[in-house]
Amino acid sequence: MGGVNIYSEIVRLQERGESCALCTIVKTSGSTPGKEMMKMLVRADGSFAGTVGGGCLEAEVLEAALESMADERPRTLAFSLNERDYPDSGLLCGGKVEVFVEPIVEPALYVFGGGHISVAIARVASLAGFRVTVGDDREGFTSAEKHPDADRLVCAEFSDQVRELAPAEGVFVVVVTRGHQGDADILHTLWESDCQPRYLGMIGSRSKKAQVFADLEKRGVSPAFLERVRTPMGLPIGARTHEEIAVSVVAELIAVRRHA
Numbered sequence: 001m002g003g004v005n006i007y008s009e010i011v012r013l014q015e016r017g018e019s020c021a022l023c024t025i026v027k028t029s030g031s032t033p034g035k036e037m038m039k040m041l042v043r044a045d046g047s048f049a050g051t052v053g054g055g056c057l058e059a060e061v062l063e064a065a066l067e068s069m070a071d072e073r074p075r076t077l078a079f080s081l082n083e084r085d086y087p088d089s090g091l092l093c094g095g096k097v098e099v100f101v102e103p104i105v106e107p108a109l110y111v112f113g114g115g116h117i118s119v120a121i122a123r124v125a126s127l128a129g130f131r132v133t134v135g136d137d138r139e140g141f142t143s144a145e146k147h148p149d150a151d152r153l154v155c156a157e158f159s160d161q162v163r164e165l166a167p168a169e170g171v172f173v174v175v176v177t178r179g180h181q182g183d184a185d186i187l188h189t190l191w192e193s194d195c196q197p198r199y200l201g202m203i204g205s206r207s208k209k210a211q212v213f214a215d216l217e218k219r220g221v222s223p224a225f226l227e228r229v230r231t232p233m234g235l236p237i238g239a240r241t242h243e244e245i246a247v248s249v250v251a252e253l254i255a256v257r258r259h260a
Contacts, residue, residue: 004041004049004050006022006039006041006049006050009041009049010022010041010104013043013104014104014106014108014131015108015131015152016108016170016171017106017107017108017109017110017131017168017170017171017172018043018044018108018169018170019043019044019069019103019104019105019170020041020042020043020044020069020103020104021041021042021065021066021068021069021101021102021103021104022039022040022041022101022102022104023039023040023041023042023052023061023064023065023099023100023101023102024037024038024039024052024099024100024102025037025038025039025052025053025097025098025099026076026098026099026100027096027097027098028095028096028097028098029095029096030081030095030096031081031095032053032081032095032096032097033053033054033055033057033081034051034052034053034054034057034097038050038051038052038053039052040052040058040061040062040065042061042062042065042066042069044066044069044169044170046062046066048062048065052097052099053097057079057081057097060077060079061077061099061101064077064101065101065103068101068102068103069103069105072103072105073103074100074101074102074103075100075101076098076099076100076101077098077099077100077101078096078097078098079096079097079098079099080096081095081096081097106129106130106131107129107130107131107170107171107172107198107253107257108130108131108132108133108170108171108172109121109125109130109131109132109133109171109172109173109174109253110133110135110161110165110168110171110172110173110174111132111133111134111135111150111174111176112135112136112158112161112173112174112175112176112177112183112186113134113135113136113141113175113176113177113178113182114134114135114136114138114141114142114146114147114153115141115176115177115178116242117176117203117242117245117246118134118147118174118176119146119147119149119242120242120243120245120246121174121176121245121246121249121250122134122147122149122150123149123246124243124246124247124249124250125149125246125250125253126149126150126151128250128253128254130172130250130253131151131152132149132150132151132152133150133151133152133153133154134147134150134152134153134154135153135154135155135156135158135161136154136155136177137155137156137157137158138155139155142154142155158177158182158185158186158189159185159189162186162189162190162193162195163189163193165193165195166193166194166195167193167194167195167196168190168195168196168197169196169197169198170197170198171197171198172197172198172199172253172256172257173190173195173197173199173200173201174199174201174202174203174233174249175187175200175201175202175203176202176203180204180208180211180212183202183203183204183212184212184215184216187202187212187216187221187225187229188216188219188221190225191216191221191222191225198256198257199230199252199253199256200228200229200230201229201230201231201233201234201249201252202229202230202231202233203231203232203233203245204231204232205232206232208231209231209232212231213226213229230252233249233252234248234249234251234252235248235251235252235255236248237251
């Protein structure tokens with residue numbers, strides 16, 4: 001993708017909760033196709049912008065970038081560009097290249113509903129390194145005064161918020177509106193919009209789950225989608241207060257993020 005501003009693209013991906021990795025040539029010696037400080041930005045889907053010289057070297061860097069996003073660990077790659085190490089590449093320049101691969105992973109959490117539990121979840125999630133968006137359809141529940149820990153606040157119809165978020169790949173989604181019907185409507189729109197969040201949780205008891213799921217099944221929502229909804233959400237720590245519930249939920253978000 002020529003003409004893409006790499007740094008603007010990093011910001012765009014972060015706002016959508018999508019991971020990427022910045023690959024930079026940090027050292028060269030001898031004759032090399034890529035020069036120091038050349039950069040390539042790799043997205044989670046394997047597409048990229050920029051270059052570190054092309055060819056088989058670039059293919060190896062791309063693979064390392066995907067691995068780096070998966071384990072959230074940087075790595076330094078060293079290449080000797082010769083026919084012995086790359087017999088099918090035609091590389092005869094004989095130079096050496098070092099590439100630093102830096103994963104940029106700032107997980108995005110979208111909280112549907114701006115009530116008291118959302119305030120606590122936003123606070124704990126922000127401390128845990130999540131980029132938090134809180135959305136509600138009421139202006140009084142999306143103010144900076146009410147949600148000082150949110151990175152972004154959205155006041156709009158919930159259905160519009162879902163459609164703007166789609167496909168939501170890689171995003172952590174928590175549904176905690178003011179009522180069963182609101183939660184059900186959001187889940188239905190997520191399914192309709194073919195959203196595939198990395199985490200999808202809905203607050204509530206087992207009886208609420210049964211009621212909401214029965215309603216969604218009547219509306220045609222697939223069993224496969226419902227199986228992905230974590231409800232009751234959060235780790236089972238006996239949480240009662242808003243703050244304890246937030247700790248429970250964010251602990252589960254971390255467990256999913258870290259593949260625990």
